[in-house]
Amino acid sequence: MTADTMVTEPEIVCDNLVRIFKSEGIEVVALQGLDLVVPKGELMALVGASGSGKSTLLNVLSGLDIPSAGLAKVAGKDLLSMSGRDRVVYRRETVGFLFQQASANLFPYLTAVENIQVPMALDGRKRSERHPRAMELLDMLGIPECADRGLTQLSGGQQQRVALGVALANSPRVLLADEPTGELDTQSSDEVFAAIQRANAAYGTTVVVVTHDPLVSEHVQRTVGIRDGRTSSEVVRRGEIDEHGNEFVVAEEYAVLDRAGRLQLPREFTTALDMKDRVRLDLEADHIGVWPDGSRRAREQEVAGDE
């Protein structure tokens, strides 16, 4: 294969991913055929209502949970067929995880630099002296002066940046973050998100952030919406330059069309036109028209079809 014909495999591929939870005889389908492709090095956000399946998806991608069916591949590794042993190595080396609460990533009795060195020690390195990578990470996170501070001497935003350092300690290819700014004030959120952006740019780490925070979801290239366990919509942003040479961002919204031809119409659209149960489709030269059942246009079409 030549360099020209070589196609880079996406870093994350989910194809028709299903996760069913069974408890006390009741089945909950948390993921119902979810499709998602994330190219290497992308920083993207996942948004969706409570219960839509975001945490279930992150748990699958982080190797904590095993899906019921479908395909989930991260950094070329198949998460359904992976052995228990490979899963441990995968979680230590391939993915880093950042939780909403910084404390979930941190040991309270260790300093900032010691915390960042914990996963490195697990990786067969010595913890007794400062590891250059830990100091480099603290620099990149913008908190080198916090190296020897205990957690009680750090603000919430600084603690979350140390937690990010822990997640990045072993240079994971993929960083998964679940509401990383959810408990922070605006300035701290800003600092944590800026640190995530720097990590993405400096190390080429692919980043998936689950968020309700517009500061995050509106400042990434792509925001994917999840509804009822499926990817339903995407907003793609790109920078453009106006006639005065000023940069501005164009955001385009898409519905996701899966391989079976399914798409979810936005609820505001279907409610506005009182669409339910079934709709009439009309193939035009360059688009597909969707009409409410019983609308004048649908009836006209029916008559035209009969003639």
Ligand SMILES: Nc1ncnc2c1ncn2[C@@H]1O[C@H](COP(=O)(O)OP(=O)(O)OP(=O)(O)O)[C@@H](O)[C@H]1O
């Ligand atoms: N371990 C479990 N056992 C049974 N049902 C579960 C389990 N985990 C999640 N669910 C169900 O799966 C669905 C998706 O949950 P999930 O936590 O992934 O949603 P979410 O989008 O992350 O929500 P939130 O924003 O509130 O965290 C919900 O109906 C939830 O009740």
